[in-house]
Amino acid sequence: MTVPQFSGLILHFYVDGAQNWERCRKTFEVIESLKEKYGIVSVCLDPTDDYAYWKAVQAVWGSDDIVVIEQDIVFKEKHLLELLKCKHKDCAFAFVLYPATTQLAAPYWNLAENYLPDRIRLYSLEEKPKFCQLAWGFVKLSKETQSRIDLASSDLVHWKFLDIGTIGRLPDLKIHVHYDPELEHAHKE
Numbered sequence: 466m467t468v469p470q471f472s473g474l475i476l477h478f479y480v481d482g483a484q485n486w487e488r489c490r491k492t493f494e495v496i497e498s499l500k501e502k503y504g505i506v507s508v509c510l511d512p513t514d515d516y517a518y519w520k521a522v523q524a525v526w527g528s529d530d531i532v533v534i535e536q537d538i539v540f541k542e543k544h545l546l547e548l549l550k551c552k553h554k555d556c557a558f559a560f561v562l563y564p565a566t567t568q569l570a571a572p573y574w575n576l577a578e579n580y581l582p583d584r585i586r587l588y589s590l591e592e593k594p595k596f597c598q599l600a601w602g603f604v605k606l607s608k609e610t611q612s613r614i615d616l617a618s619s620d621l622v623h624w625k626f627l628d629i630g631t632i633g634r635l636p637d638l639k640i641h642v643h644y645d646p647e648l649e650h651a652h653k654e
């Protein structure tokens with residue numbers, strides 16, 4: 466397998482302690498195996514600071530194309546390659562949000578329509594939109610898209626609302642969605 470041309474930053478975000486969580490074990494293993502080949506940077510977040518994730522994203526925002534990988538996304542090299550190789554500048558991989566962790570009545574995709582200023586609609590699993598306005602967890606965001614959102618002078622955003630507080634500010638954003646191969650979300654319960 467060859468590494469495609471991607472000059473941006475591949476960032477793996479995790480809260481300190483997740484190294485020891487069973488549900489994050491596989492992700493750390495994959496990161497370890499691909500780290501050197503892809504230059505993946507792991508960013509350890511302070512679990513006592515609800516704004517640590519925001520600060521870390523803000524620190525790199527607009528400096529380059531980025532890929533964001535969260536701690537409980539059980540991806541494989543082919544998932545990463547799908548995003549890196551895709552001709553679209555902003556892409557996300559779809560994965561399932563489970564009711565036990567979201568208090569939703571049913572499983573939904575991590576993909577949403579975005580009705581500014583404060584309402585989103587998650588896509589149900591029967592829907593498979595080719596593009597969405599809001600997605601996080603395993604995403605590629607171009608420098609160009611980031612440059613349209615001023616995070617430097619923004620107020621702090623809680624980690625739960627990181628997507629809404631960043632790309633959620635762009636009502637016209639079209640994120641290309643990937644479904645294949647299926648991506649496992651280890652945060653099920």
Ligand SMILES: [Zn+2]
Nearest residue numbers: 551553556641
């Ligand atoms: Zn794509």
